[in-house]
Amino acid sequence: MxxxxxxxxxxxxxxxxxxxxxxxxxxxxxxxxxxxxxxxxxxxxxxxxxxxxxxxxxxxxxxxxxxxxxxxxxAERSVVRAGIEQLFSVTEWIERANRVPGTVEKQVGEMLPTEQDRDRLGLSERESILCMTRIRTADGDPVVYCEDRIPTRVLRHGWRGFDGSLFELLEAAGRPIAYAQTEIKPVAYHDTVFPALDVPAGEALLLLEQLHFDANDQPVLLSSNYFRTDTFHFHVLRRRP
Known part of the structure; x- marks a missing residue:
């Protein structure tokens, strides 16, 4: 009994x-x-x-x-608990949960921005962006699918061979991130992301779309990060006005 x-x-x-x-x-x-x-x-x-x-x-x-x-x-995976009041990189979130961050299936290329990219990043029609797609891992488990867009001029001399935190890369380039505007959206299905993160049927992902700014209020990074909800639990402290 x-x-x-x-x-x-x-x-x-x-x-x-x-x-x-x-x-x-x-x-x-x-x-x-x-x-x-x-x-x-x-x-x-x-x-x-x-x-x-x-x-x-x-x-x-x-x-x-x-x-x-x-x-x-x-649960099959240990959970990363993260408050969204403070701005951490995916690498920092994973490390703060005492797990080992990693990257697989990274793709980086220079391309022309969409009209929406130009508007949000403040680009001229002739400027290009670096588009980076990565699967971030925690202890080897795929947990976040990252799509990042950065003006090429911001990282003109320091992005090749990069593997790690974009926040650290931007800081080394003299453009450290100060704050971000964030939208949080549930995602019921995505034909690329769900298979990449091995998400079972019936579960959802949490999408954080963020526009990051440097200390001079200049946009330097536009990111779309898809988080496994069985691995990442976000919370926020709310106060009455």
């Missing part, structure tokens, strides 16, 4: 502890589909309301993943 004996803490916290124990002991391995809510509640000797609260907390912590119409699973 796995019934939980109450102590001074709320009962749902004991359920959380028990599920973590089953995970850490190897009895439930990463990716395991959990029994139904009815079966789990019966197994632990708690109400379904208590069980749901425990699963809600575990989902927020990134330890379980709920797939609508499929079930609840133990």
């Amino acid at each position: 796995n019934h939980i004996r109450p102590d001074t803490r709320p009962l749902y916290m004991l359920v959380i502890d028990r599920i973590k124990e089953l995970s850490s002991s190897g009895e439930w391995s990463p990716g395991t589909r959990l029994p139904s809510e009815f079966e789990l509640a019966k197994q632990f000797g708690v109400s379904r309301a208590t069980l749901r609260e425990a699963l809600r907390v575990l989902e927020e912590e990134g330890l379980v993943v709920r797939r609508h119409g499929v079930g609840t699973f133990l």
Whole structure:
């Protein structure tokens, strides 16, 4: 029997502890589909309301993943938790989660900007941009698909052979990023990005579209970063005015 004996803490916290124990002991391995809510509640000797609260907390912590119409699973990847009040690069976000950042399938080329690129980056019709596409990894797992556009004049002498943080590259070029305008969008499907990040059917990605500025308020980087939602959990501190 796995019934939980109450102590001074709320009962749902004991359920959380028990599920973590089953995970850490190897009895439930990463990716395991959990029994139904009815079966789990019966197994632990708690109400379904208590069980749901425990699963809600575990989902927020990134330890379980709920797939609508499929079930609840133990997460297969450790979660990168990131506040979006502060501006970090993808590399910094991964490192702050004590994971090792990497890059695969990088493509870099010089091209003419679209009209939208010219408007947002403040370019003339004759100026070109560097377009970089990369898959960023955490401990070898593909977790972010990055599309970055930079005015060629900004990195004219320092982009070849680059492999790492664009923030660091721009700082070395004398154009450190000071702030960014950000739009956050859910993405239900993308025929290039989803296969590249090995996203299973029924899950979504989170897209951060950002226009980055240097200390002189000049735009230097336009990025579209697609994040795996089972790996990245973003949060923001909100205050009443």
